[in-house]
Amino acid sequence: MDLKLISSNKSFGGYQKVFEHFSPTVQCNMKFGIYLPPAESENEKFPVLFYLSGLTCTEQNVITKSGYQRFAAQYKLIVVCPDTSPRNCNIPNEDEKWNIGSGASMYVNAQQEPWNKHYQMFTYITDELYQLVQNTFPVIQDKISISGHSMGGHGALLCALLCPEKYKSVSLFAPVCSISNSPTLIDGLKTLVGEEKHILQKWDTTFLVKEYDGPEMEILIHVGSDDEYLIKDLLIDDFVEAANKSKDNKIKTTLFLEEGYDHGYYFISTFIGEHFKFHSSKLSV
Numbered sequence: 001m002d003l004k005l006i007s008s009n010k011s012f013g014g015y016q017k018v019f020e021h022f023s024p025t026v027q028c029n030m031k032f033g034i035y036l037p038p039a040e041s042e043n044e045k046f047p048v049l050f051y052l053s054g055l056t057c058t059e060q061n062v063i064t065k066s067g068y069q070r071f072a073a074q075y076k077l078i079v080v081c082p083d084t085s086p087r088n089c090n091i092p093n094e095d096e097k098w099n100i101g102s103g104a105s106m107y108v109n110a111q112q113e114p115w116n117k118h119y120q121m122f123t124y125i126t127d128e129l130y131q132l133v134q135n136t137f138p139v140i141q142d143k144i145s146i147s148g149h150s151m152g153g154h155g156a157l158l159c160a161l162l163c164p165e166k167y168k169s170v171s172l173f174a175p176v177c178s179i180s181n182s183p184t185l186i187d188g189l190k191t192l193v194g195e196e197k198h199i200l201q202k203w204d205t206t207f208l209v210k211e212y213d214g215p216e217m218e219i220l221i222h223v224g225s226d227d228e229y230l231i232k233d234l235l236i237d238d239f240v241e242a243a244n245k246s247k248d249n250k251i252k253t254t255l256f257l258e259e260g261y262d263h264g265y266y267f268i269s270t271f272i273g274e275h276f277k278f279h280s281s282k283l284s285v
């Protein structure tokens with residue numbers, strides 16, 4: 001596996017890097033950002049936080065807009081920021097709409113042709129990139145957590161609910177919590193997995209949380225009261241209600257509705273420090 005270094009910039013004593021590699025899972029070149037915190041010795045190893053971005057993003061949005069590097073250095077976390085979809089796959093209309101195709105993988109494994117050859121993002125994130133990071137960087141193997149924003153919040157929840165053994169903690173910024181009921185995301189999801197209700201629900205975290213039977217999980221959620229997607233697309237209350245009824249109370253949610261904030265990166269940069277503190281406390285146990 002060849003990793004090509006695209007950029008490397010010193011930040012808060014560590015390094016913000018971007019790499020590109022050919023992914024056998026999604027059959028195209030993929031970029032990801034990785035922040036490596038300042039190390040006290042050559043052998044020092046760190047916990048990892050994956051951060052999944054939302055619709056229209058590349059790995060660059062969170063790197064350049066959230067200011068997370070200050071907190072990654074403070075809490076000594078490696079942070080991995082994948083791109084949000086395969087790109088340049090020669091699929092008809094793949095770049096035409098902001099909520100279908102490029103930048104809109106929904107973090108699922110596609111079943112529909114011609115998307116299924118490339119859009120295997122769930123497996124890319126939870127298997128290929130997960131192992132690549134473990135095998136290539138100075139990682140404490142079992143200390144890995146996940147966070148995400150909007151469509152990436154949906155993605156982070158999918159990863160945590162379907163592979164709970166892989167993630168120690170999960171936190172969400174304005175997450176899409178019931179993708180099969182989101183007018184903004186449903187067409188993109190149908191394009192990838194088809195129209196059958198039981199398959200759409202298989203990728204819907206409010207349905208998945210009702211069946212969850214893994215280890216105990218605490219979920220931290222922030223959302224702004226002026227978020228333009230709050231009522232129509234995020235459906236956070238439905239998720240929290242379902243989570244609160246989870247089997248043996250295995251899932252606990254802490255939801256903060258933050259007055260006046262919208263959906264964008266000014267909101268994320270305001271609360272990102274709290275998310276790093278939350279993950280650091282779970283990863284240091």
Ligand SMILES: N[C@@H](CCC(=O)N[C@@H](CSC=O)C(=O)NCC(=O)O)C(=O)O
Nearest residue numbers: 054055056057061098150151152264265
């Ligand atoms: N249609 C708009 C809005 C796109 C948008 O708001 N994208 C969000 C994620 S939304 C859910 O997944 C985002 O993170 N944008 C990047 C940013 O830097 O703000 C458009 O295309 O502009």
